[in-house]
Amino acid sequence: MRTLLDLPKAHLHLHLEGAMRPATLADFATTAGEAAPATRGFTSFAEFGGMYRDAVAFLRTPDQLARITREVVADAAESGAVWIEAQMNPMFYVPRFGSVEEVLELVIAEGQAEADRLGIGFGLMVCALRDAPPEAAEELARVGVRYVGRGAVSFGLASDESLFPPAPFERAFAIAREGGLVSTPHAGELLGPDSVRDAIDLLGARRIQHGVRAVEDPALVERLAAEGVVLDVCPTSNVELFVVPEIGQHPLPALLEAGVRCTINGDDPLLFGPGLLEEYETARTVLGLSDEQLAGVARTSLEAAAAPAELIATQVAAVDAWLAAPA
Numbered sequence: 099m100r101t102l103l104d105l106p107k108a109h110l111h112l113h114l115e116g117a118m119r120p121a122t123l124a125d126f127a128t129t130a131g132e133a134a135p136a137t138r139g140f141t142s143f144a145e146f147g148g149m150y151r152d153a154v155a156f157l158r159t160p161d162q163l164a165r166i167t168r169e170v171v172a173d174a175a176e177s178g179a180v181w182i183e184a185q186m187n188p189m190f191y192v193p194r195f196g197s198v199e200e201v202l203e204l205v206i207a208e209g210q211a212e213a214d215r216l217g218i219g220f221g222l223m224v225c226a227l228r229d230a231p232p233e234a235a236e237e238l239a240r241v242g243v244r245y246v247g248r249g250a251v252s253f254g255l256a257s258d259e260s261l262f263p264p265a266p267f268e269r270a271f272a273i274a275r276e277g278g279l280v281s282t283p284h285a286g287e288l289l290g291p292d293s294v295r296d297a298i299d300l301l302g303a304r305r306i307q308h309g310v311r312a313v314e315d316p317a318l319v320e321r322l323a324a325e326g327v328v329l330d331v332c333p334t335s336n337v338e339l340f341v342v343p344e345i346g347q348h349p350l351p352a353l354l355e356a357g358v359r360c361t362i363n364g365d366d367p368l369l370f371g372p373g374l375l376e377e378y379e380t381a382r383t384v385l386g387l388s389d390e391q392l393a394g395v396a397r398t399s400l401e402a403a404a405a406p407a408e409l410i411a412t413q414v415a416a417v418d419a420w421l422a423a424p425a
């Protein structure tokens with residue numbers, strides 16, 4: 099049996115704090131002399147967002163942020179990732195311990211150092227928040243582009259899509275794209291096809307975080323396939339956040355069958371449970387993806403990664419070798 103651990107893959111949709119190890123959060127709570135916050139049992143996206151922010155509130159020093167960055171990279175490597183593109187918003191930390199620049203520099207330095215040590219690649223997705231003013235996203239894009247070529251690779255947009263659709267963030271994404279960051283907003287998670295179309299048409303997205311609700315519109319599915327837009331899909335997250343009713347009904351197989359390029363990701367393992375490898379296992383055992391399809395997903399993740407061309411070429415060849423080996 100080809101093991102999914104051995105399948106080289108890029109982890110393209112992962113929130114840095116949402117990927118914190120539960121034991122690390124417990125440690126930070128102990129240090130603070132407080133009870134660890136709840137990370138399960140949310141019944142709405144709003145409650146989920148509250149728990150996310152409660153966990154972030156325990157990151158109070160640069161050393162703590164450095165530690166979770168190193169651990170998130172190490173956990174990706176343990177799942178067989180050869181490239182990790184973690185996303186974070188530096189604004190959480192600015193009142194606590196530094197400027198936007200200092201926070202970005204810390205995360206990039208720690209992420210790259212740990213990735214180098216483990217022989218994998220690391221890139222940072224600078225992630226704006228929809229519940230902050232669009233001007234804040236524009237300022238973040240201006241700072242983020244200064245780190246192009248020095249660790250920042252893409253520009254994201256997270257938090258509640260249903261309350262804050264994409265249009266007001268057009269200028270921020272124009273700044274990011276013109277500065278060399280790949281446009282990678284969340285869309286098609288809490289809103290449907292129109293939001294996915296806006297992410298492409300207004301924000302210039304070539305990779306969409308989630309995007310699965312595109313499946314509600316066959317014409318859009320056709321367009322995604324024709325244009326090669328990549329969906330960074332997170333199956334367990336979609337169940338946990340009520341985007342799909344149960345894992346067996348996840349649209350990933352249908353999207354792949356329709357020719358849409360998809361990747362598989364963890365999103366927020368701290369709050370949802372499974373890491374990257376477990377998500378691939380679920381795709382194999384529950385969603386019934388064949389090894390050809392799983393290799394295709396891994397190949398897409400590498401081709402769509404904002405990673406160095408040499409890493410991509412080497413690892414795509416390694417995916418082909420994985421598939422060529424006896425089943």
Ligand code: ADE
Nearest residue numbers: 113116256257284365366
């Ligand atoms: N922030 C962390 N996880 C998220 C998700 N799944 N959707 C939107 N924003 C998020």
Ligand code: ZN
Nearest residue numbers: 111284307365
């Ligand atoms: Zn996400």
